[in-house]
Amino acid sequence: MKDVLNSSVSIVGDLLIWVALMAIPFIIIRFIARRREVRFARLYYFFATFILACGATYFLDALTYWIPVYRLSALARAITAIISWITVFYLVRQLPYATRALKARDSLEVEITAYKEAAASQQIKNILAQESRQLFKNVFDHSPVGIALLNPEGRWLNVNASTCEMLGYSKEELLKTSFQAITHPDDLATDMAYVGQMLNGERETYQMEKRYIRKDGSIVWALLSVSLTWQEGKPAFFISQLTDITTKKRLLMEVETKNAELENHLSSINEFNRIVAHNLRGPASSLINMSDYLEKGGSDADRDFLLSKVKDTSMLIINTLNDLTQLLEIQLRQEKQSSVCQFRDALENSLHMLDEEYKKAAPVIDVQFDVEEISFPKPYLDSIFYNLLSNAIKYRQRGKTPIISIGTTAVNGHVVLTVKDNGIGIDLQKHGHEIFKYKKVFHKGYDSNGVGLFLTRSQVESGNGRIEVESAINEGSVFRVYLPKNNLL
Amino acid sequence: MNYKLSTAGIIDDDQIYQLVMKRTIEQSGLVKDVLQFYDGEEAINYFKEKQQTPEALPELILLDINMPYMDGWQFLDEFIKIPFKGDYKRIIYIVTSSSTTEDQNRAKQYEVVSGYHVKPVTKDMFEQMMQSIGAIA
Numbered sequence: 001m002k003d004v005l006n007s008s009v010s011i012v013g014d015l016l017i018w019v020a021l022m023a024i025p026f027i028i029i030r031f032i033a034r035r036r037e038v039r040f041a042r043l044y045y046f047f048a049t050f051i052l053a054c055g056a057t058y059f060l061d062a063l064t065y066w067i068p069v070y071r072l073s074a075l076a077r078a079i080t081a082i083i084s085w086i087t088v089f090y091l092v093r094q095l096p097y098a099t100r101a102l103k104a105r106d107s108l109e110v111e112i113t114a115y116k117e118a119a120a121s122q123q124i125k126n127i128l129a130q131e132s133r134q135l136f137k138n139v140f141d142h143s144p145v146g147i148a149l150l151n152p153e154g155r156w157l158n159v160n161a162s163t164c165e166m167l168g169y170s171k172e173e174l175l176k177t178s179f180q181a182i183t184h185p186d187d188l189a190t191d192m193a194y195v196g197q198m199l200n201g202e203r204e205t206y207q208m209e210k211r212y213i214r215k216d217g218s219i220v221w222a223l224l225s226v227s228l229t230w231q232e233g234k235p236a237f238f239i240s241q242l243t244d245i246t247t248k249k250r251l252l253m254e255v256e257t258k259n260a261e262l263e264n265h266l267s268s269i270n271e272f273n274r275i276v277a278h279n280l281r282g283p284a285s286s287l288i289n290m291s292d293y294l295e296k297g298g299s300d301a302d303r304d305f306l307l308s309k310v311k312d313t314s315m316l317i318i319n320t321l322n323d324l325t326q327l328l329e330i331q332l333r334q335e336k337q338s339s340v341c342q343f344r345d346a347l348e349n350s351l352h353m354l355d356e357e358y359k360k361a362a363p364v365i366d367v368q369f370d371v372e373e374i375s376f377p378k379p380y381l382d383s384i385f386y387n388l389l390s391n392a393i394k395y396r397q398r399g400k401t402p403i404i405s406i407g408t409t410a411v412n413g414h415v416v417l418t419v420k421d422n423g424i425g426i427d428l429q430k431h432g433h434e435i436f437k438y439k440k441v442f443h444k445g446y447d448s449n450g451v452g453l454f455l456t457r458s459q460v461e462s463g464n465g466r467i468e469v470e471s472a473i474n475e476g477s478v479f480r481v482y483l484p485k486n487n488l489l
Numbered sequence: 490m491n492y493k494l495s496t497a498g499i500i501d502d503d504q505i506y507q508l509v510m511k512r513t514i515e516q517s518g519l520v521k522d523v524l525q526f527y528d529g530e531e532a533i534n535y536f537k538e539k540q541q542t543p544e545a546l547p548e549l550i551l552l553d554i555n556m557p558y559m560d561g562w563q564f565l566d567e568f569i570k571i572p573f574k575g576d577y578k579r580i581i582y583i584v585t586s587s588s589t590t591e592d593q594n595r596a597k598q599y600e601v602v603s604g605y606h607v608k609p610v611t612k613d614m615f616e617q618m619m620q621s622i623g624a625i626a
Contacts, residue, residue: 270591273589273591274587274589274591277586277587277588277589277592278554278555278585278586278587281586281587281608282503282555282585282586282608283503284586285506285586285608285609286503286506286509286608286609287505288609289505289506289509289510289608289609289610290505290509292611293509293512293513298512302508302512305508306505306508306509309505313505430559430563434560439555439557440557440560441557441558442558444530448557450557
């Protein structure tokens with residue numbers, strides 16, 4: 001009885017193992033069938049076969065209880081042994097690949113983690129970048145300072161509202177042009193020099209005060225600050241900031257003009273004082289000397305000589321007084337309003353005024369008016385022309401045709417009137433400091449009174465201009481009159 | 490006559506002053522000869538010409554400031570550069586119609602200038618000038 005029980009338990013156990021071992025291969029095959037790509041598929045099949053074979057041996061063991069199929073059982077065992085060894089060999093051969101595959105999987109996981117972290121931080125960065133873009137956009141859009149991006153050639157890439165307002169152009173109009181196109185010509189060279197230094201990497205930023213020409217033609221003064229952004233070693237774009245300083249500049253210029261006027265007035269007063277001291281007190285005191293002397297007698301010859309000088313001396317006093325009156329009128333600019341004068345008209349008028357003697361000298365006059373007109377008191381301009389022209393003829397070289405070049409050019413906000421002659425010239429070493437002073441004469445034998453150039457200088461200075469001379473003895477003189485071009489700020 | 494000085498020079502473009510001054514000097518009896526120059530250029534040429542014989546040059550010079558061609562200042566600038574032979578004793582007075590401090594201060598900058606007188610010059614003023622020369626001598 002005990003044996004029967006033992007055998008039944010063994011049989012049931014064998015059968016249960018067989019069923020279980022039969023189930024495993026089916027599960028493996030289903031697993032393979034479900035996955036699209038399975039590495040080491042053959043290994044799975046070997047396992048399945050091996051387990052199936054093992055199962056078969058248990059089944060045959062159980063069967064031998066009823067049917068003595070010992071040979072078949074032995075055969076199954078042999079097949080199982082062969083299959084298991086094949087599997088072992090195959091497994092040994094595949095082992096390195098399998099380990100590698102596992103390792104790759106590990107590192108992939110590390111990579112994936114790193115990637116996820118990077119993605120997270122990128123997201124933060126994006127948020128920050130977004131915020132700084134927003135910040136920049138806010139500053140850009142609402143800044144009272146003009147902000148503009150320009151390409152390395154100077155074309156406007158982007159401009160904010162303040163820039164547009166300041167320059168008087170719409171954004172669309174500005175983006176079609178360059179900063180060079182709307183920069184005041186007198187400021188362009190300086191600006192371009194800075195731009196060149198920036199592009200060469202010699203300088204990181206620059207700041208300058210410059211003028212732009214607005215769309216309506218008016219001038220706006222800006223304090224410009226520029227930096228350059230580089231990308232991959234190449235200049236990418238300029239960031240320019242423009243502050244409107246027109247009002248400040250205008251006030252400053254007004255102060256400077258007023259200062260210059262005051263200084264002019266002061267030096268005029270000094271000059272006036274000098275003229276009174278020498279040219280009025282001189283003849284007046286000699287009249288006193290004379291009357292003192294005559295009271296005490298003196299020879300008839302002396303009396304006659306002195307009395308003959310009374311008229312000359314009195315005339316000298318009157319003439320000096322007249323000159324002083326004229327000087328004061330010039331300086332006070334009484335009844336001498338500026339108007340638009342044509343240089344050609346002034347030249348014509350002065351030619352008409354020339355003495356016959358000068359006309360006979362038959363001067364050759366070459367005229368080149370690059371600037372044709374100026375706002376200036378008309379009588380003064382005529383007088384300036386007359387004095388310079390008549391001097392050029394008066395101080396001509398004996399036996400030489402006077403050749404006179406008269407011209408105007410525009411230089412740095414000034415109109416320069418040039419009168420050049422081939423006359424006897426002036427020794428500037430000796431007389432340079434007093435050439436425009438009252439009653440200074442430099443050439444004997446000429447009917448000079450030393451008033452012409454003095455009044456000319458006063459007239460020029462009354463219009464905030466200046467006069468310069470360049471001269472070489474026996475070669476000629478060049479007079480340059482700088483008159484402010486007052487239509488520009 | 491016993492002259493105090495042998496020669497005086499007047500450098501001035503004012504003809505009335507020239508005559509009156511010349512007569513004043515003559516009548517004082519203190520100076521033998523009076524040389525007259527009507528501008529600075531004329532005067533400086535004379536001094537340059539006679540630099541080898543300074544005994545013939547004026548010991549007293551009355552110099553005006555405001556003159557054509559070469560004024561008193563330019564004359565002084567040229568004068569101090571002349572290398573006179575031997576020991577040329579001379580006294581230079583500026584005699585001008587200008588009483589401005591500008592001119593007076595400028596005159597002080599010249600060591601060679603002994604005094605500054607504002608026109609008109611009277612006989613008394615000239616005698617004072619001569620007295621101060623006596624005190625120096």
